[in-house]
Amino acid sequence: MSGLIDYERLGRVSDLLKRQRIIRSAAQEGRVRDIEIEASEILRSLRDDEREALDALLRGGGWELQEYDDAMPGVASRARVWVLIRDAETREGSPLSLEPAWLRLALRSNETRATTIYWFMFIWLQTLSFLYERINRPVSAVSEYVSGIIDRDELEERIQERLDEIRALGDRVMVAGPQEGDATERQRLPIAQTLLAGEDGHTRASDIRRRVGAFLKVMEDGFMIERIASDAGSERYRQTLLGAVQINQSYSSGLIHLVPVEQTLAEMDRRLAAETAPGDTADAA
Amino acid sequence: MDAHDCARQVGAPQVIAPSEQRPGLDSGVFPTVAWRLLEWLRDRETEGALDYTDITPFVDDIAPLFGLAATDVQYIATLLATPTLLRYADRPDAEASTFQVKSTSDTALLDKQRRGHAYRLTRVGREAIGFAGGYFKWIHASAEAQKLLIDLRNGEYLSFRSMAQRLITRIRSESLEVLRAIERPEVDEMRTIYLRDAKKFTATITEVRKVLDDVQNELLRPEVREDIDSWSAGQRAEDAVTVSDMNELIRIAFSALRTLQMRLSTFTVDVQKRDRALVGLIRFDSIAKGLFMLPDTDVRSAADYLAGVLAGAGPLLPDLVAFAPAQLERTIKIQRRHEKKPPGFRRIGVPVVVKDRLDTFVERNRALLLDMLGEGPVSLTKLMEDDRIDFQDLQYMAEAASLLVSPLIMLHDDPKMRIRIGLGDWTTWTLPDGWEMSGRELIMRYEPPGSKDGVKSKGRAA
Numbered sequence: 213m214s215g216l217i218d219y220e221r222l223g224r225v226s227d228l229l230k231r232q233r234i235i236r237s238a239a240q241e242g243r244v245r246d247i248e249i250e251a252s253e254i255l256r257s258l259r260d261d262e263r264e265a266l267d268a269l270l271r272g273g274g275w276e277l278q279e280y281d282d283a284m285p286g287v288a289s290r291a292r293v294w295v296l297i298r299d300a301e302t303r304e305g306s307p308l309s310l311e312p313a314w315l316r317l318a319l320r321s322n323e324t325r326a327t328t329i330y331w332f333m334f335i336w337l338q339t340l341s342f343l344y345e346r347i348n349r350p351v352s353a354v355s356e357y358v359s360g361i362i363d364r365d366e367l368e369e370r371i372q373e374r375l376d377e378i379r380a381l382g383d384r385v386m387v388a389g390p391q392e393g394d395a396t397e398r399q400r401l402p403i404a405q406t407l408l409a410g411e412d413g414h415t416r417a418s419d420i421r422r423r424v425g426a427f428l429k430v431m432e433d434g435f436m437i438e439r440i441a442s443d444a445g446s447e448r449y450r451q452t453l454l455g456a457v458q459i460n461q462s463y464s465s466g467l468i469h470l471v472p473v474e475q476t477l478a479e480m481d482r483r484l485a486a487e488t489a490p491g492d493t494a495d496a497a
Numbered sequence: 498m499d500a501h502d503c504a505r506q507v508g509a510p511q512v513i514a515p516s517e518q519r520p521g522l523d524s525g526v527f528p529t530v531a532w533r534l535l536e537w538l539r540d541r542e543t544e545g546a547l548d549y550t551d552i553t554p555f556v557d558d559i560a561p562l563f564g565l566a567a568t569d570v571q572y573i574a575t576l577l578a579t580p581t582l583l584r585y586a587d588r589p590d591a592e593a594s595t596f597q598v599k600s601t602s603d604t605a606l607l608d609k610q611r612r613g614h615a616y617r618l619t620r621v622g623r624e625a626i627g628f629a630g631g632y633f634k635w636i637h638a639s640a641e642a643q644k645l646l647i648d649l650r651n652g653e654y655l656s657f658r659s660m661a662q663r664l665i666t667r668i669r670s671e672s673l674e675v676l677r678a679i680e681r682p683e684v685d686e687m688r689t690i691y692l693r694d695a696k697k698f699t700a701t702i703t704e705v706r707k708v709l710d711d712v713q714n715e716l717l718r719p720e721v722r723e724d725i726d727s728w729s730a731g732q733r734a735e736d737a738v739t740v741s742d743m744n745e746l747i748r749i750a751f752s753a754l755r756t757l758q759m760r761l762s763t764f765t766v767d768v769q770k771r772d773r774a775l776v777g778l779i780r781f782d783s784i785a786k787g788l789f790m791l792p793d794t795d796v797r798s799a800a801d802y803l804a805g806v807l808a809g810a811g812p813l814l815p816d817l818v819a820f821a822p823a824q825l826e827r828t829i830k831i832q833r834r835h836e837k838k839p840p841g842f843r844r845i846g847v848p849v850v851v852k853d854r855l856d857t858f859v860e861r862n863r864a865l866l867l868d869m870l871g872e873g874p875v876s877l878t879k880l881m882e883d884d885r886i887d888f889q890d891l892q893y894m895a896e897a898a899s900l901l902v903s904p905l906i907m908l909h910d911d912p913k914m915r916i917r918i919g920l921g922d923w924t925t926w927t928l929p930d931g932w933e934m935s936g937r938e939l940i941m942r943y944e945p946p947g948s949k950d951g952v953k954s955k956g957r958a959a
Contacts, residue, residue: 318927336807377786
């Protein structure tokens with residue numbers, strides 16, 4: 213069925229998606245804003261040709277709209293959730309970028325962009341460790357996004373511990389290259405230099421606390437995580453459906469490059485062994 | 498799992514390892530609570546929650562009912578969430594004196610969220626509770642769906658509703674298992690079952706859909722609708738089931754079935770192709786450690802490289818020159834006028850010393866500020882970035898700014914040095930609440946009287 217496409221409605225939905233990347237028709241807990249309910253009603257009522265037009269508009273900006281119903285854990289009964297996923301290719305001129313995050317994450321006004329990025333990446337990977345590694349969850353297990361928990365105090369503790377462990381390795385992580393010869397011939401490793409720097413060789417606990425606090429706030433504002441109910445005095449978060457889908461989608465174009473080669477090779481060996489193991493089932497007809 | 502004979506005493510702390518020691522309570526209260534918990538979580542699932550559910554309301558209701566402490570109920574929940582090794586053993590023949598282990602299974606009836614007291618049923622838990630409550634294997638789903646038609650044709654409308662809800666729950670739970678089989682790269686028993694029984698599984702979906710079609714057609718018949726309406730009119734409000742309610746239930750069942758079909762197709766195609774990038778567990782902690790070895794290269798700096806990795810997965814935020822009013826939501830704290838309370842009773846003769854906030858700030862930080870001045874020029878930026886002065890909120894911004902333009906309030910009394918104030922370079926500050934501020938830097942510094950050095954100043958020097 214087709215007819216005149218109401219671009220005004222598509223524009224309203226597109227505008228909200230660009231601002232918050234996730235639209236819910238209802239929430240399991242709490243209330244959904246009226247603007248979100250209105251957008252979800254528009255999305256539910258779109259004809260096929262209108263939905264195609266919306267998808268095309270979003271695709272042009274490097275986005276993909278995915279829809280989930282209450283068969284996905286965490287989605288309220290009879291509700292729908294739409295998430296706006298970034299495709300792998302970045303586009304200039306997008307209304308959304310990482311730039312506001314970098315500005316908000318800088319601890320000091322004279323902090324270099326590189327320092328901000330290094331700190332973000334380090335905290336982010338520890339967070340992903342809580343959400344995936346600690347609960348034995350592969351990146352592809354999107355539906356298990358409800359399972360991982362980030363406790364702020366625990367995260368700060370983990371970061372401090374890891375920094376102390378790395379620092380204890382001494383010069384092996386501060387420089388790279390041939391062991392002999394003077395230091396100028398060896399390559400100074402920028403991330404180690406930055407993250408391990410600090411007064412008396414220690415990173416202040418107050419700095420870590422501020423960085424983690426800013427990180428969690430930025431991730432929450434970016435709808436990658438959401439705060440959940442917790443005991444008094446503790447801050448707990450979990451991943452959103454958007455965060456889980458985005459990680460899964462962009463893994464092979466982004467995160468995979470950080471995985472050490474030996475881990476990738478071990479994974480390939482494991483899969484080959486699983487495929488050729490005795491008793492492996494035949495292909496389904 | 499031995500909730501009946503566990504060595505737990507009422508009121509003991511929650512976190513003790515499940516024990517096989519005997520005796521425990523002989524009243525059977527712990528298994529009863531365990532069963533009630535499974536049923537309660539099943540009911541939550543029926544209401545639509547495929548998420549972890551906080552069991553605090555259950556604990557609050559059940560503990561006083563059975564004379565237990567909250568920690569007792571939490572203990573039971575922990576017990577149900579403990580993976581249990583089940584060994585299926587058999588005697589090889591009647592004369593054998595020992596059992597031989599045929600197979601083992603490692604399972605728990607509940608999944609526990611890592612923190613707090615939130616749980617959900619596992620597939621095994623669902624089957625355990627379901628066998629008692631009319632659980633059926635998927636292969637029997639079409640026969641169960643037929644009961645809807647039988648109920649409808651025989652006027653059993655109340656039964657229709659509970660049957661429909663059971664069918665919907667069954668479809669959704671099966672759909673979730675298929676989704677987990679898709680997402681998990683490890684071969685588990687469900688994946689094997691789907692591969693082996695794919696044809697039967699798909700046939701069942703088709704049969705269920707056909708039955709639902711028949712139910713829908715039945716609901717279109719005028720005599721059936723009239724009968725339902727007249728029956729419904731004679732029921733209590735909570736028992737009434739209208740034609741509209743039934744149509745809605747069938748619509749939900751169709752929708753759930755469609756989702757199951759799509760997921761099964763995805764799963765079947767993926768398994769056949771075997772080229773999906775299924776990735777095992779990623780050691781993010783190791784990757785974080787490996788970050789430290791990342792070098793700058795001639796082609797690209799480490800920072801640019803990492804920014805590229807984050808381009809798709811990082812927290813994208815609106816990057817707009819101008820903002821819409823909606824973006825101000827929750828960014829500005831609304832100053833609410835508080836009613837001034839009348840002064841409390843004061844005993845005559847006890848003076849009340851009132852200090853304004855500036856005096857209080859100076860008093861608290863005077864020694865530190867003078868030390869800082871002794872080390873060199875003190876700017877607004879330096880005050881904001883020094884952790885010894887708390888700038889976590891903005892309440893000291895006014896004091897700091899006042900100090901920098903009127904440093905005499907520090908009661909500096911060294912005749913050999915005077916404090917000069919002035920303006921510095923153009924600076925941008927990122928405030929703790931996310932706002933940006935820009936302007937000329939404010940600086941104060943010590944200098945001997947009569948000195949002509951110092952920053953550019955305006956007005957009368959201190």
